[in-house]
Amino acid sequence: MKDVSILCVDNYIDSLEVLKLTLQLSGAQVHAAVSAEEALRMFSMHKPDLVISDLALPKSDGMSLLQAIRTQCPDVPAIALTGISDAKVRLQAFDAGFDRYLVKPVVDYILIETVRKLAPMGTRKSA
DSSP, X not given: OTTOEEEEEOSOHHHHHHHHHHHHHTTOEEEEESSHHHHHHHHHHHOOSEEEEOXXXXXXXXXXXXXXXXXXXXXXXXXXXXXXXXXXHHHHHHHHTOSEEEESSOOHHHHHHHHHHHSOTTSOOOO
């Protein structure tokens, strides 16, 4: 995954650091943000190959964030990584455009495999 650039968004610093480290150890280049506002700035600067976002964020939510990101890049793959296991919220996330929905805590190999399936090396290049 060394050619994959990922934007990770989570307002819980500890969760974000674990996620970032897990992905970096798999070779990904990771940009981390703790809010939707920060994530939008980082997305504009780095144009990552994939977005992983929590749904519960301060001032905004992951679904609104993804809709804003998709105005810049409609085809960027996105994973909702959340502590919410409710079926209704899951459907709302898919309706908002998330490609996958993972519930925390997620097993590392499931996260890595999901990332590999959505953003395989060489399919998109960051601008």
